[in-house]
Amino acid sequence: MLLIEIKPNTCDFCGCCVGVCPEDAIELQEAHISIIEERCTNCAKCVWVCPFEVLVFNKPEKAGARERTV
Amino acid sequence: MKERYDVVVVGAGPAGSTCARFAAARGASVLVLEKDRDVGMPVRCGEAVSNRSLEKIVDIDPRWIAATIKRFRLISPSGHVVEPDLGGYGYVLERRIFDYDLARLAVEAGAELHTKSYVDGLLPRNPEPGTTTDMSSEEKETSSAAKDRSDDSSGWRGVSLQWKGEPRTVEARIIVGADGVESRVGKWAGIDTTTHMRDMETCAQMTLSNVDLEEDACEFYFGNDTAPMGYLWVFPKGRGMANVGVGISGMASKQKAAIRYLQEFVERRYPGAGVLTTVAGGVPCATTVDTLVKGNIVLVGDAAHQVNPMSGGGITSGMIGGKLAGEAIARALEKNDLSLLNEYPKQWRKEVGAKHDTYYRMKAAVYKFPDETLDDIAVNVLKLREDKRTIWGVFKTALRHQPALVWEMMKTFGLRPSA
Ligand SMILES: Cc1cc2nc3c(=O)[nH]c(=O)nc-3n(C[C@H](O)[C@H](O)[C@H](O)COP(=O)(O)OP(=O)(O)OC[C@H]3O[C@@H](n4cnc5c(N)ncnc54)[C@H](O)[C@@H]3O)c2cc1C
Ligand code: SF4
Ligand code: SF4
Numbered sequence: 001m002l003l004i005e006i007k008p009n010t011c012d013f014c015g016c017c018v019g020v021c022p023e024d025a026i027e028l029q030e031a032h033i034s035i036i037e038e039r040c041t042n043c044a045k046c047v048w049v050c051p052f053e054v055l056v057f058n059k060p061e062k063a064g065a066r067e068r069t070v
Numbered sequence: 071m072k073e074r075y076d077v078v079v080v081g082a083g084p085a086g087s088t089c090a091r092f093a094a095a096r097g098a099s100v101l102v103l104e105k106d107r108d109v110g111m112p113v114r115c116g117e118a119v120s121n122r123s124l125e126k127i128v129d130i131d132p133r134w135i136a137a138t139i140k141r142f143r144l145i146s147p148s149g150h151v152v153e154p155d156l157g158g159y160g161y162v163l164e165r166r167i168f169d170y171d172l173a174r175l176a177v178e179a180g181a182e183l184h185t186k187s188y189v190d191g192l193l194p195r196n197p198e199p200g201t202t203t204d205m206s207s208e209e210k211e212t213s214s215a216a217k218d219r220s221d222d223s224s225g226w227r228g229v230s231l232q233w234k235g236e237p238r239t240v241e242a243r244i245i246v247g248a249d250g251v252e253s254r255v256g257k258w259a260g261i262d263t264t265t266h267m268r269d270m271e272t273c274a275q276m277t278l279s280n281v282d283l284e285e286d287a288c289e290f291y292f293g294n295d296t297a298p299m300g301y302l303w304v305f306p307k308g309r310g311m312a313n314v315g316v317g318i319s320g321m322a323s324k325q326k327a328a329i330r331y332l333q334e335f336v337e338r339r340y341p342g343a344g345v346l347t348t349v350a351g352g353v354p355c356a357t358t359v360d361t362l363v364k365g366n367i368v369l370v371g372d373a374a375h376q377v378n379p380m381s382g383g384g385i386t387s388g389m390i391g392g393k394l395a396g397e398a399i400a401r402a403l404e405k406n407d408l409s410l411l412n413e414y415p416k417q418w419r420k421e422v423g424a425k426h427d428t429y430y431r432m433k434a435a436v437y438k439f440p441d442e443t444l445d446d447i448a449v450n451v452l453k454l455r456e457d458k459r460t461i462w463g464v465f466k467t468a469l470r471h472q473p474a475l476v477w478e479m480m481k482t483f484g485l486r487p488s489a
Contacts, residue, residue: 014114015252016272016352019265020320024257029188029232030106049320051272051328051350 003042004035005056017046017055071184071233071240075101076403078229078242079181080189080255082109085371085388086248087172088127092396094180098403101240102176103187103231110169114275114351115385116303117163117313118288123386124161127393131171136307137162140286144464147293147441150448154461160288162305162313163385172389186234189249192258192367193227193239225366225408226259244399244411246368248392251352253373261361263373267320269356271300271382274329275315276336278343283312291335292444298322299437300382302335311346317353317382319437355379357430358423362395362415366408370395376422380429380436387422394418436468 011033018026025039026046047055077093079086082104094100118139124130139160144152177183228241247255256263283289283306291302299319307313316332329350336343354375362369370376371388378387398414415423439447450467451459 012350014350014352015250016270016350018252018254019352019354020267020270022264024254027190028252030186045267045320048324049267049270049272049352051274051323051352053327053329 001060002035002037002040003058003060004040004044004047005058006033006035007054007056010052010054012052012054014051016049016051020045020049071101071182071238072099074228074241075099075182076242077101077244077246077399078103078240079246079248080229081105081248081250081253081371081373082169082173082176082183082185083248083250083371083388084169084172084385085373085376085392086246087169087176088389088392089246089248089368089370089396089399090176090181090183090392091172091179092393093399093403094176096397096400096404097180098400100176100181101242102173102181102183103189103229103240104173104183104185105188107186109173109183109185110166112347112349113165113277114273114349115165115313116275116305116315116382117165117168117307117385118160118303118305118383119163119385120158120160122158123390127386127389128172128175130161134163134168134171135161136164136311137285137305139288139306141284141288142461143284143287143289144448145289145291146445146448147296148445150445150452152448152451152459152464153287154451154459154464155457157460162288162307164307184233188232189229189255190232191230192245192255193230193241195225195227242366243403244366244368244408246370246395246399247373248370250372251354253369255367256359256361256369256373259364259367261359261364261367261369263359263369263375265352265354265356265375267324269354269379270320271317271353271355272320272323272328273315273317273351273353274327274332274348275313275351276332276348277307277346278312278314278336278340279346280310281312281340281343282310293441295441296335297331302331304339312340312343314340315351353377353382353384355382355430355433357427358418362418363411366411368395368399368411368414376418376426378429379426380433387426390422391418394421 023039025036027034044057047057076098077100079090079102090100090102285306289304299322300317302316305313356375370391376391377384394417395414402410
């Protein structure tokens with residue numbers, strides 16, 4: 001189950017997340033981003049490096065989104 | 071777009087365009103594929119380069135230059151300003167024009183370039199036996215190519231792409247991954263190019279107008295509250311404009327994203343400024359990837375982690391990578407021997423790669439400095455006579471605080487620790 005969520009209309013398509021993804025699970029075009037669910041292991045590295053806080057890790061137990069910033 | 075080229079270059083950044091230029095200039099048929107609609111846009115960069123490194127690779131056009139830099143101002147966490155003597159000068163570029171021109175030079179050398187061309191995979195050369203493919207005509211070509219001893223069976227036949235939204239394929243004898251920080255070409259070929267989170271400098275950058283700043287000085291701010299495991303920069307762009315940005319390690323970004331550090335700084339320091347651009351970015355501040363050439367796959371620029379890991383500067387070093395790769399590609403094609411591609415990694419290592427390894431170790435040591443140490447270094451440098459305040463002077467002062475740095479510096483200069 002994919003736990004990474006892409007907040008709509010916030011991505012800048014910079015590729016930082018793609019660079020750290022160990023599974024080649026992110027598809028990034030000029031103005032389109034998507035996560036390939038079959039490859040993603042929910043490691044959350046992409047979430048942590050995103051400069052614009054576009055990606056969110058949704059913990060499975062709790063339905064609510066966990067904010068990166070504490 | 072033709073069906074087949076000698077070389078396909080994925081990505082029209084400085085590294086890809088330079089590689090294409092050097093390969094095409096010696097007669098190779100080269101296709102450059104860029105996913106975006108516009109080469110060099112958006113600009114995700116601080117745009118600073120040293121004149122000496124740039125001159126080595128390209129004739130500098132004055133239109134590329136937004137500002138000429140004579141001074142560096144290093145600002146410690148509690149605000150001590152150290153101005154080391156640069157012993158040279160630098161430029162803040164206008165990368166909108168610069169990247170465009172590098173692409174133009176590649177085309178003038180004979181390369182073909184297409185934008186809106188998103189490469190989404192590599193074409194395997196030998197389809198698994200038993201698998202049915204509808205590539206019979208292409209297989210015929212493969213068998214003739216198989217006679218060429220340089221086209222080893224581990225290589226790839228070409229790339230698949232979406233060209234203006236339509237799927238298509240292009241064949242190539244050599245495929246260059248110049249696809250930047252988001253590189254996937256290497257990964258598709260089985261090369262480990264994943265950047266460790268610690269090494270990924272995650273960045274936010276703005277172009278500001280109406281700011282009061284010194285037009286010939288680059289400013290660097292250090293400190294845990296400003297830019298943990300990285301730095302914040304303010305680079306002049308002429309006419310009251312500035313390129314302002316922050317880069318922090320992915321480890322620090324876990325707690326707080328780069329954009330927040332930048333917004334806080336700009337609100338505090340330049341409250342009246344106009345914000346002309348706001349972009350995100352990432353810089354792989356690591357050592358060069360271990361495998362620059364695998365079969366007929368070649369990696370250059372950010373895709374190969376050819377960034378100075380200490381400064382995060384990757385424009386000129388990526389172009390050097392592109393040049394060395396382009397020349398090796400031309401030689402390999404002329405002699406019809408792909409093994410000659412392996413000259414490129416060797417030369418890269420000799421000219422730049424080994425230095426980057428050292429910078430990487432130095433970065434690791436500097437990252438461990440707490441704010442007090444940085445302040446201490448600044449205060450002690452300011453005690454030096456003015457003519458002693460060189461980059462070297464700053465460094466010597468830093469060395470006294472961090473034995474690990476001494477060790478690395480000695481290795482850099484080939485000295486023995488007992489000397
Ligand atoms: C915020 C920031 C500040 C920086 N500041 C400086 C600085 O002051 N000085 C300096 O020297 N360096 C700086 N750098 C680093 C510098 O920008 C890079 O090292 C340099 O741009 C690398 O060039 P490149 O050609 O390897 O990659 P890029 O310039 O990233 O070009 C790669 C190209 O490939 C394209 N591409 C990617 N995937 C595909 C695909 N699948 N199909 C087709 N095309 C594709 C991309 O659209 C892009 O145009 C900075 C970087 C950032 C992010
Ligand atoms: S790092 Fe963030 S802003 Fe950059 S492409 Fe990924 S999701 Fe988008
Ligand atoms: S969670 Fe991990 S595997 Fe999934 S897309 Fe992000 S970085 Fe890749």
